[in-house]
Amino acid sequence: MGLDVNWAVRWLTRSAQAMADHRVELIDLDRPIGDSDHGENMDRGFRAVMDKLAESPPETPAAALKLTAMTLMSKVGGAAGPLYGTAFLRASTALGDLADVDAATLVAALRAARDGIVARGKAETGDKTMVDAWTPAVEAAAAAAGDGGDGDVHTVLLAAAEAAEAGAVSTDPMLARKGRASYLGERSIGHRDPGAVSSALILRAAAGAAE
Amino acid sequence: MGLDVNWAVRWLTRSAQAMADHRVELIDLDRPIGDSDHGENMDRGFRAVMDKLAESPPETPAAALKLTAMTLMSKVGGAAGPLYGTAFLRASTALGDLADVDAATLVAALRAARDGIVARGKAETGDKTMVDAWTPAVEAAAAAAGDGGDGDVHTVLLAAAEAAEAGAVSTDPMLARKGRASYLGERSIGHRDPGAVSSALILRAAAGAAE
């Protein structure tokens, strides 16, 4: 089974639910090393995505992601808005007008998303940002898709989600070099990056939607 | 023994000591029904009085009280500054150029002080102000001085101090009608008036200085 537009809508719906459920947790993660707004920003953004999805139901997975990109770009603000906006926009482009996404295209889309974040934010792995969730996620997804790219999409998404979660945890001991946490220098050590956590939540939602 | 200039200086010195010792207490009394400054104001004023006494030692009791009046007027501010300033000024005038003050003159001076406070502040007994310390003090002093006004000055001052202390306590259940506490209406009930307490301290200092 490939991933169709219904999967995409379920993914975004589950993402919105995750942002609402984890709003306070993401704010709390952003407090010691940031400005206490990440959960509020993501929740506001994904609530707007839900409104847009209801207003104009998309016809393809790519359309769903493009709508998400534009909405996050215009409703989230901060660092996360443009970064997630770019990620969803690039992923959308990678999907073209396919009605059903196979594992190979899925991996390409995830990679495009990650590359978009890196292109905008200039962060490298180890800088304690959402990149530290996305890069291992892309690698795990590629491995799960197999050399021929013909793996099971659910397995691919599960691998991505798990790797992203581990990636988020891996930010704990890092010294931040990008984003607001970098202002803290040494004091950023010992805290988890909120954007890496929200990234893992979004990828976990993608896997859940493919069950 | 009458009350000479040494008594006056001892009185003012003991008053200054009392204001320093009770500074925090007077601030604390002024907090719930005023603006938390009475102890600070009185302490500042009497420290200045001590400086002035050292600078230009007075020759008569009246001179000591006049110097006190002018110093309090220029250093205390608020309601207490002009009220105590007037009290000491009128008392000074009542003493004339006597080197030794007898009981009758003492009572006259205390009465003049009280009348000065009433003339300036327009408060009546029961309005929850320093007048509620001064009026019973003057009455008790007059009674102790006897009809001929030939009582013992120390006894007269002790009577005044005790009556002032009781007068201060009597302000507890009063509803304030003058000064800052009046803004509180009913909520002023149950608190002791700070100016009545500082008045009792000053009269107690006068008695102590005459021991």
Next chain:
Amino acid sequence: MKKLINDPRAVVDESVEGFGLAHADLVTVFADPNYIVRKDAPVAGKVGLVSGGGSGHEPLHGGYVGVGMLDAAVPGAVFTSPTPDQILPATLAVNSGAGVVHIVKNYTGDVLNFETAAELAQAEGVEVRTVLVNDDVAVQDSLYTAGRRGVGGTVLVEKIAGAAAERGDSLDAVAAIGDRVNQNVRSMGVALTACTVPHAGVPSFELEENEIEIGIGIHGEPGRHRIPMENADGITDRLLDPVVSDLGVASGDQVLLFVNGMGGTPLSELYIVYRRAAQVLAGKGVTVARSLVGNYITSLEMQGCSITVLRLDEEMTELWDAPVHTPALRWGV
């Protein structure tokens, strides 16, 4: 108590000294006794305007010394009215021969100290008139009490009387316009938190996390009553209603709406209060012809605000608009 201060007893002296350094183009600051005088005082032929009171309400009064407003300000200790030995030299310094108006907030201490200073000035041949400001509707007005306090309205009295003096009005005329402003202005305030007087070191009153004080003054004194926390619109209504009804503002009236911060409340919140107050007034058919929003008469770091409404006439509006150039209020220059 955490404050950007050195010795708590030097707070006023050092603050006034810093003020003098920062605004040396506009004012001259005298120390011991403390008073602040307009750079070019006395202005020939002009009535002098002097105000003052306890410190802790900055920018009041020192911030309003300059062209078109006060000629001198006299800062007392924190929340303690100044003394005659400060008020007198300030009065003499701004007297050009045209006389001096004292603008006095109605507190026992302020009234008594200015009264004495006025007597002393008069004894030196200076004509003095006193404008008493008592605009706080939170306080009962009665012959048998200390009467209403002077709060937010003071800023408006100082601006408008200052403009009248600047255009050359006589001593009596300046005092009369000051009185007219006072008669047409009412205020009421709320505290979300208490302030801490530096020399006292502990908050002036205790408020629970969900309580606010309605009807506070500007000296950290408690208000009239304490209520559970409400939203901004609800609080605004509680302040505005008594102001409007006491002043008797009616449809067709033109007013100046002044939302004042007590010192610790963000400007953004003051605009939320302003929004509601403007909407309510509009709903009553009242035109908000002028407005002022910000920290203009404060109570140290207290969180809260006051709402002041001034019923305008043509002359008051013209005088409000007249040029003013002071550290804290400036336009037209």
Next chain:
Amino acid sequence: MKKLINDPRAVVDESVEGFGLAHADLVTVFADPNYIVRKDAPVAGKVGLVSGGGSGHEPLHGGYVGVGMLDAAVPGAVFTSPTPDQILPATLAVNSGAGVVHIVKNYTGDVLNFETAAELAQAEGVEVRTVLVNDDVAVQDSLYTAGRRGVGGTVLVEKIAGAAAERGDSLDAVAAIGDRVNQNVRSMGVALTACTVPHAGVPSFELEENEIEIGIGIHGEPGRHRIPMENADGITDRLLDPVVSDLGVASGDQVLLFVNGMGGTPLSELYIVYRRAAQVLAGKGVTVARSLVGNYITSLEMQGCSITVLRLDEEMTELWDAPVHTPALRWGV
């Protein structure tokens, strides 16, 4: 959390609405998306100036919209940079054909959102230049980090670049003077207490009764380090020293000294800080030629302050003195 607000999610909308009502003579406020435009924009032939950022720093930026300063301000959510769909229409609204300068504080979010908006505006044929403000010496400056934040210096960049635009400078010239101000300005801040973001509901960090945070920004983010409480002179030295040495101010230099309140600190305390800073600079032979003291770029109700020093040259001084007429800064008009 006690605030004068209604729905925490409506704070910015309602505050901006109130701001628009209070200053309808100077600005036009647009809602959904939110942006604030100078009443007479676009001004024919004039370069347009747009700034913006998260809300919670009032009067920045909306308070600086008007003659001689910004043409538009774009308020984001509290402490969250605005989005391109707000920045773009603001940019288009103030473009008279002479191009638009974006003044952007150096935060990842602000940079990315303004970058996108600039691209979109350019795609619509509007020439855009960006002036990046990064004056905070508390933050390490390196190619491998997000770099220094924009803080107090932003106000000075907006004023001086605004005056250049007003006198008719070209797009490149306005951007160049903005850059020049940024190169000559440094700041550093301290927090005595934390602020509380409305949607978060709890303070942004915890400070003990006797602790302060040195090197804080303006978003309630923690600073560089925490030290025991000190007196005002000591704190002032801790802020001023790195500013002066990073800027390389030397004897004979002329500077603008800006002591800024973080929102919850009384003005009187800012003058105590100003006093010390002015004395220290004088001791180094530096002339404080201009000064600014007050709440100009805040962090909600945070208690604390920042010190900003701008090394002046003749042109910057002239542009600083040029007339400005905005809700929060006004002179010469």
